[in-house]
Amino acid sequence: MADESNVIKEEVKDEQDILRRVFNILRENSPELVGFSLLTVIMPPQVLLEGTKKTIFVNFMDYCKTMRRQPAHVRAFLLAELGTSDTPDAQQRLVVRGRLTSKNFEGLLRRYVCGYVVCFDCKSTNTTFTREVRLFFVRCEQCGSERCAPQIRMNRTYLGRRKTGYIGSSSLIMKGKETKDTD
Template identity: 60%
Template sequence: MADEINEIREEQEQLAPFDPSKKKKKKKVVIQEPVEDLAESSQTEKSDSLPVNDGLESSFTGMKKKKKKPTESSLLNNESVDAGEDLDEIANDEQEGEEGIVLQQRYPWEGSERDYIYDELLGRVFNILRENNPELAGDRRRTVMRPPQVLREGTKKTVFVNFMDLCKTMHRQPDHVMQYLLAELGTSGSLDGQQRLVVKGRFAPKNFEGILRRYITDYVICLGCKSPDTILSKENRLFFLRCEKCGSQRSVAPIKTGFVARVSRRKT
């Protein structure tokens, strides 16, 4: 009976005239969430309020993190890069060290305001001379002369076979050398048809060798640089020895002849 009464009232209300002043009442809809959904929503709110690291640590407190092992390729690449850098640094250091050593050996006074030392200046002068004159930097050229070849001709004459060859080696005129030899031996002689020096008397090779040594000392070797490249010239009755290397010039003593007895046959 109550249901019928309610239905009748609703029909009457629908059939009643429309009143714009009245507002229609809205029915409130209430939705009940399950308990599990409420727990999940509370956990999400808490996780949003916490930082990322704290949330991860709190959620995985019972587990330990595993460290990743570096691969062999990455290790090899790193070692090769480090080795290349080390080699480049070592090469640069060696180059800088060599340059510094060269500069220090050549100019020891660089980088300081000290006074020059006499030995350093003298060494620098000689270095400049060697750079400008490379021929002076080498060893001194030694002149090697052949020993005199002496033969006997008969019982009273001696033949100097390689006389002309020795004159060419010393770059001296044969007449001047022959004049000196005859003056030192105290005898007389002449050149034969084969350009050999024939001397009167008996003489050993040692006699000619000693005389030639004295001739080289007096008329060939330069006293300044000890060079055999010299020129002997005669000016105003004097002989001058001029060196082609150092340019020095000096006068030499004339050849002195000893007493020679003149032997002539008596007229009968």
């Protein structure tokens, strides 16, 4: 068994070396065929638990700088998707109410990148994010295309813990009487 796994690992390494050589040759001869934006690597989110009710997203500002997006917009997206609130932090970290894992943040960041960073036409991450009047636009620096970015909407079913008893955004029906939502 151990010999078979070592053979498989060596074969995978050989295949990766061949792929690297092919991409290097393509980059040298025709760089327009190989999208450098596809090679953008984002590190996994570093998440710490503070007590039992707070989660700290440590490398939040690094993500914002890598994506070249305003931290306020990324924060608004994450908080709306999680359906929670944050507390200010002097070290520019995101402190969120609730116990979350790095997988939760990783999935949300992927959704953010797909919706607000990546160009739909050429799949480049070399885009700018601007606001004109009331709409946000994503403009690709590589191909020149432009699209309207989706609005940030509250998603109360992301973590799967809450029931979908919400009607609209401000009222909740509990045991036959209508009360205001305090979230």
